[in-house]
Amino acid sequence: MGKVVLKLGRDISTDDIYPGRFMATVLPTETPQFCFHDRTEFNARLNSKQIAPGSFVVADENFGCGSSREQAASAIRGHELNVVARSIARIFMQNAINLGLSLIICPTIEASEGDELELAEGKVVNKTTGKQFATVPLPPARQAIIDAGGLVPYTRKKLLEQPAR
Amino acid sequence: MGMTVVEKILARAAGLPATKAGDVVEPRVDLAMSHENGALVINQFKEIYKDTGREPKPWDPSRIALIFDHRVPAEGPKTATNHKMIRGFAAQHGICKFHDIRGDRGGICHQILPEYGYVRPGSVVVGTDSHTTSHGALGAFSFGIGATEMASVWALGVALNIEVPPTIKVVVRGRFPEFVGPKDLILHIIGKLTAQGANFRVLEFHGETITAMSTSGRLVICNMSVEAGATSGIVPADDETERYLRTEAGVTDPIDRVLPDADAVYESVLEIDVSKLEPQIACPHTVDNVKPVQQVAGKALQQIVIGSCTNGRLDDLAAAARILEGKKVAEGTRMLVFPASGRIYAQALEAGYLKTFMKAGAVVMNPGCGPCLGVHQGALGDGEVALATTNRNFKGRMGNPKSEVYLCSPAVAAASAITGVITDPRAGGR
Numbered sequence: 215m216g217k218v219v220l221k222l223g224r225d226i227s228t229d230d231i232y233p234g235r236f237m238a239t240v241l242p243t244e245t246p247q248f249c250f251h252d253r254t255e256f257n258a259r260l261n262s263k264q265i266a267p268g269s270f271v272v273a274d275e276n277f278g279c280g281s282s283r284e285q286a287a288s289a290i291r292g293h294e295l296n297v298v299a300r301s302i303a304r305i306f307m308q309n310a311i312n313l314g315l316s317l318i319i320c321p322t323i324e325a326s327e328g329d330e331l332e333l334a335e336g337k338v339v340n341k342t343t344g345k346q347f348a349t350v351p352l353p354p355a356r357q358a359i360i361d362a363g364g365l366v367p368y369t370r371k372k373l374l375e376q377p378a379r
Numbered sequence: 380m381g382m383t384v385v386e387k388i389l390a391r392a393a394g395l396p397a398t399k400a401g402d403v404v405e406p407r408v409d410l411a412m413s414h415e416n417g418a419l420v421i422n423q424f425k426e427i428y429k430d431t432g433r434e435p436k437p438w439d440p441s442r443i444a445l446i447f448d449h450r451v452p453a454e455g456p457k458t459a460t461n462h463k464m465i466r467g468f469a470a471q472h473g474i475c476k477f478h479d480i481r482g483d484r485g486g487i488c489h490q491i492l493p494e495y496g497y498v499r500p501g502s503v504v505v506g507t508d509s510h511t512t513s514h515g516a517l518g519a520f521s522f523g524i525g526a527t528e529m530a531s532v533w534a535l536g537v538a539l540n541i542e543v544p545p546t547i548k549v550v551v552r553g554r555f556p557e558f559v560g561p562k563d564l565i566l567h568i569i570g571k572l573t574a575q576g577a578n579f580r581v582l583e584f585h586g587e588t589i590t591a592m593s594t595s596g597r598l599v600i601c602n603m604s605v606e607a608g609a610t611s612g613i614v615p616a617d618d619e620t621e622r623y624l625r626t627e628a629g630v631t632d633p634i635d636r637v638l639p640d641a642d643a644v645y646e647s648v649l650e651i652d653v654s655k656l657e658p659q660i661a662c663p664h665t666v667d668n669v670k671p672v673q674q675v676a677g678k679a680l681q682q683i684v685i686g687s688c689t690n691g692r693l694d695d696l697a698a699a700a701r702i703l704e705g706k707k708v709a710e711g712t713r714m715l716v717f718p719a720s721g722r723i724y725a726q727a728l729e730a731g732y733l734k735t736f737m738k739a740g741a742v743v744m745n746p747g748c749g750p751c752l753g754v755h756q757g758a759l760g761d762g763e764v765a766l767a768t769t770n771r772n773f774k775g776r777m778g779n780p781k782s783e784v785y786l787c788s789p790a791v792a793a794a795s796a797i798t799g800v801i802t803d804p805r806a807g808g809r
Contacts, residue, residue: 225574225665227773234752235778238450238457240419240526252780276575279608280773281752282509284419284525304579304610305509309525355403355540369427369531369539376535378433 215332215341216268216296218325220256224274228286228306237283242313245285246292260293267294272325274299278306284313291315298323298331298338311356312365319350381640383546384615385581388520388637392503400545400646405537409519410497412444412506414488416526418461420507421468423530437472438536444476444497445469446488450755451480451747486720486746489513489602489688493594494720496628500616501637505532510688510770512605516597517624518616518637520581523605544610545646546581547572551588553654558804560698561596562690562768562788564588565603566659568651570669578608580646583639588653589614594623595692602689603770606666615639658803661786664774672791678801680785682765682777683714685792686744687751690768691719693726699793700732702804708740709799715757717744741796753778766801768792 236248251257259265271290277299278286287309290297296316300323310317320338325331329342338347352360362368382390382397390398392406413420428435437443445465453459462480469477478484478491485491489510492498500518504511507529514521524538532538549568568582582604589597597614604612614620616636624630657671685691685699696718708714716736718724724746727733733743744750750757751769758778759765765777765784772784785801794804 225667227771227776229752229771229773229776233775233780234754237416237752237754238455238461240416240461241422252775276578276608279574280509280771282507282511282523282525283416284507284527287525301575301578303575303608305523305525308528312525312527353403353542355542359540365527365531365539366423366426369534370429370431372539373427373433373534374431379436379438 215330216266216270218272218327218329218331219265219269220250220271221325221327222271222273222277225276225279226273227280228278228283229280231278231286232283232289237285240285242288242292245289249289249293265293268296270296270298270331272298272323275301277302279303284309287313287315296333311352311359314360314364320347321350323347380644381642383581383643383645384518384583384613384637384639385520385546385611386543387639388501388503389541389543391501391637398543400543402543404541404543405539406503406541407537408442408505408532409502410442410444410504411529411532412446412488412492412504412511413529414446414508415449415458415461416507417445417465419526420529420533421464423527424533427530427534437533440472440474443474443533444492445474446478446491447480447485448487449748451485451745454755482721482724484721486722487688487691487748489598490692490719490723493517493598494628494722496624496630499624499634500620501635503538505529505538509605510602512609512611513598513602513688515601515604515611515613516594518614518620520611520613522611544579544581546583547577548645548648549582549584550648550650551584551586551653552650553588553652555588555653556656558790559653559656559658560788561592561599563656563659564651564653565600566661566669566786567656568649569603569607569667570659571649572607574606574665574667575608577604580609582607582609582612584612584614590617593694594619595694598692599689606770658788658791658805660791660801661772663772663783663785666772666786672787672801672803675785675801676803678785679764680712680766680795680799680801681763682757682759683712683792683796684750684757684765684767684769685789686715686717686719687748687769688719689770690789691717691723693723695768695789696723696727696732697730699789700735702790702793703739703796704735706739706797708796712796712799714741714796715744715750716741717750718746720746750777752776766792766795
């Protein structure tokens, strides 16, 4: 269970999530400070630890469109936020899965900032409004990466199955 | 059942007799490209090898390309140190397709790859850059991935868990009117499809307009396919592909044209006639907010940008120079030109285009991505408006969330530079 701390519209780009001018910063340990940087107030709340891990960012369609910059996924991951979106752009979705960011596709989600959300099997429950919204499962091929704990351990396992070069 | 060109490419790369949309495959990768974010790829690559007892060595250094373009020359110590780290990695592993900050071999990755013949029809190309879709212009399946996924490719030589994407067939007919071209076409398509209309899908381009289009123009439409969400844009290889690879990229080895089957299954078909298409503008702050130029003509501009992986090639610079010849950039408007590669810079210098730009008052910059994504020079002030031949107009894209970016063709950009307002090049920008 967690609170909706940011409610966003459609076509939220990775420039919005992680502005290009901070792209020289690459390490997942350093990127979270620039998460939603130009949403100044929200960024300040994140950086001063006023937002609890497990809180929710709720977005409309095409969340994470644009650049392939992985910093966008690692920055949100660093703050341990859940993302619930009506649909998600391909590269961002893959990056999020590869890094173990909690990403929920929920085509009908309705929630306002301050609402309490709960994740359940196949649905998101808005505890504040009492409404439930069905989620779309990730394709099995992607679920395998999540189950392995991300793409780094998944690849490591595959690598060790091959003879050493 | 017939296959689309991407289904066929993926079948070959995965060693399968056939694939169809929705199948999950592990295709061999023919080319793996990164730019400055190679610094993160190297970090993740080393992570994969941690505690394995194995040396982190890429599967095939000859298939890796590393190209500095986003912040060149370095704008600060952090970037310079990233450059240094990548340079060291390239030297250590004998990566020959490494393009450092140089006036001869340097340039934007999406220009260097075609220019040096690194991409072939039927190839599987991955790049840690969303505009890797560009290389579909040469009949390759080419798509953007993140840094960790690239690290995985470097380790294994395959792309893991790739779902074969469904394909939208785009059939383009008619001749472009004067001052209308590939950029207007792709903006029009993105406007029709919306920013997510092709998400997880391929755009496969066909029709007489595409057949007549140069590789330079095909690079524009494939480059911006990602702005409709597409995994890739692709033009099946033809005579023009072969001409480009032979005469411009210096390729001498056999070229294998991989083509879609006549009975290929497409998710949908989009038909477009360009014969009455008007110059198109993408308005703030989404690329699918597309309008004919007349609807936004007169909008005052503080900055014009001509260049980028989308429209920084020689024909783009020629189109702009033709309009700017003997004219001046309007007072109160600044114009930046950044050719897509060192080679194009030299060609534009020889052809006199750069002189035309400079005499008009434009600033000619070195090849690179900088202003397009607000990472290196050309940032906008609060409340300022830019018109650019680049590919994105997201809020904050040009370095300032309190500014606006409009997107257009080189012809519209040049005509507008003279007047200082968005101008229809057909209405006397000449």
